[in-house]
Amino acid sequence: MSPTNPQNRRGGFVPRDRDWQPDALTPAYKTSVKRSPQAALLSFPTSLSEETSPVFGHSMLGALDNDLTLNYARPGESAIGPRIIVHGRVLDEMGRGVPGALIEFWQANAGGRYRHKKESYLAPLDPNFGGCGRAITSEDGSYEFRTVQPGPYPWPNGMNDWRPAHIHFSVFGHGFAQRLITQMYFEGDPLIQRCPIVGVLKSQEAVDALTAPLDMHRTTPMDSLAYKFDIVLRGRRQTYFENRKEGM
Amino acid sequence: MVQKLEYLRESPSQTAGPYVHIGCTPNFTGIEIYGNDLGVSMKTGTVKGQEITIRGIVFDGTGTPLRDAMIEIWQADAAGLFASQNETRGTSDPNFTGWGRSPGDMNTGEFCFETVKPGAVPFVDGRMQAPHITMWIVARGLNMGLHTRIYFEDEADANSADPILSRIEHQNRISTLLAKKQSDGTYRFDVHLQGPHETIFFDI
Numbered sequence: 427m428s429p430t431n432p433q434n435r436r437g438g439f440v441p442r443d444r445d446w447q448p449d450a451l452t453p454a455y456k457t458s459v460k461r462s463p464q465a466a467l468l469s470f471p472t473s474l475s476e477e478t479s480p481v482f483g484h485s486m487l488g489a490l491d492n493d494l495t496l497n498y499a500r501p502g503e504s505a506i507g508p509r510i511i512v513h514g515r516v517l518d519e520m521g522r523g524v525p526g527a528l529i530e531f532w533q534a535n536a537g538g539r540y541r542h543k544k545e546s547y548l549a550p551l552d553p554n555f556g557g558c559g560r561a562i563t564s565e566d567g568s569y570e571f572r573t574v575q576p577g578p579y580p581w582p583n584g585m586n587d588w589r590p591a592h593i594h595f596s597v598f599g600h601g602f603a604q605r606l607i608t609q610m611y612f613e614g615d616p617l618i619q620r621c622p623i624v625g626v627l628k629s630q631e632a633v634d635a636l637t638a639p640l641d642m643h644r645t646t647p648m649d650s651l652a653y654k655f656d657i658v659l660r661g662r663r664q665t666y667f668e669n670r671k672e673g674m
Numbered sequence: 675m676v677q678k679l680e681y682l683r684e685s686p687s688q689t690a691g692p693y694v695h696i697g698c699t700p701n702f703t704g705i706e707i708y709g710n711d712l713g714v715s716m717k718t719g720t721v722k723g724q725e726i727t728i729r730g731i732v733f734d735g736t737g738t739p740l741r742d743a744m745i746e747i748w749q750a751d752a753a754g755l756f757a758s759q760n761e762t763r764g765t766s767d768p769n770f771t772g773w774g775r776s777p778g779d780m781n782t783g784e785f786c787f788e789t790v791k792p793g794a795v796p797f798v799d800g801r802m803q804a805p806h807i808t809m810w811i812v813a814r815g816l817n818m819g820l821h822t823r824i825y826f827e828d829e830a831d832a833n834s835a836d837p838i839l840s841r842i843e844h845q846n847r848i849s850t851l852l853a854k855k856q857s858d859g860t861y862r863f864d865v866h867l868q869g870p871h872e873t874i875f876f877d878i
């Protein structure tokens with residue numbers, strides 16, 4: 427290795443807290459039964475292979491990538507449904523903002539229907555709604571986008587299971603070890619407590635961590651309500667003693 | 675009482691669900707908002723090193739291929755350098771992104787990556803690791819993305835000296851991490867989520 431420089435002196439990523447994160451096998455969410463690995467995971471400290479990650483530049487974004495009300499709409503039209511702004515910050519476990527993080531999000535339309543050929547729910551498609559968007563966090567880790575509030579939808583699991591309204595998030599930080607996909611729920615939704623997918627979370631605290639509060643400070647009067655959703659990625663240890671040893 | 679440790683907890687993971695492709699490879703699902711889907715191509719020009727193709731299928735515990743998965747790979751270039759802001763050892767091949775994303779084939783679920791054979795990358799203790807590719811799998815039914823690694827069957831010497839492979843207790847499972855060269859020159863890397871050939875997954 428070349429001589430260590432200050433950039434290189436950070437330690438590895440803090441291990442995932444597997445007591446906090448959901449287990450692989452969660453029988454109430456039936457699809458997990460035949461898709462969950464059964465052997466123990468192999469634990470290793472992160473190396474460069476996981477401490478590096480692809481870089482996504484703001485230049486790749488189109489002007490409407492973070493506006494789902496418009497990015498699939500015909501000129502002069504927009505998606506149907508309650509208009510909302512979703513905003514928040516991407517942070518690491520040490521509370522530092524993560525700049526330059528790529529966030530991709532997708533969701534059902536206001537009626538609870540996805541634009542997908544395997545979708546079987548009979549709620550109508552909205553011709554002006556595609557259902558995906560993306561953003562890159564700014565210097566302090568913040569992001570925002572505009573969309574319509576997604577509807578709840580039924581799904582084949584139990585005989586009468588419904589997903590609460592939710593938005594799916596995929597997040598890239600600065601290391602592939604941080605790679606995360608999760609879902610955002612909406613404050614006050616009575617379906618949250620009934621959902622087998624929410625039910626894989628191990629504590630009310632974990633459910634709360636994915637539930638976005640209504641944020642009246644960020645609404646646009648006469649236009650959009652707002653919800654705040656912060657996302658926390660794994661953090662890298664800052665180690666003093668490791669500095670002494672080359673290549674650690 | 676003691677002072678509080680003001681750390682945050684990682685956001686809990688939730689399944690990518692059956693429609694991950696809408697968000698991550700929208701063009702693949704027919705939603706054309708952006709240009710090409712991200713990660714479709716790992717090369718932006720003429721790349722250095724040996725160009726290779728890796729194909730595989732992710733199977734569930736019944737042997738059924740997953741057709742709603744999304745597979746990502748991340749790797750060093752042929753010289754062992756990453757196209758990352760955290761790469762401080764040198765500059766990687768400017769025509770190689772190191773990152774690929776595949777939704778798998780609509781009918782068979784087979785993923786395919788056109789990439790280069792990665793160079794060696796050091797482990798935390800400075801020893802060199804065998805050439806490998808980091809793989810991350812998400813799908814409906816997976817509550818959290820699965821990390822594994824693709825090593826190469828035809829790198830026997832490097833594999834036997836690899837700091838991770840050599841420390842695996844169940845050596846008979848190592849073959850689940852080896853991409854196998856086919857008669858047409860491509861590499862095969864199937865993933866088994868369960869069963870006698872369950873792939874080794876990493877908590878890394």
Ligand SMILES: [Fe+3]
Nearest residue numbers: 589592594691
């Ligand atoms: Fe969904």
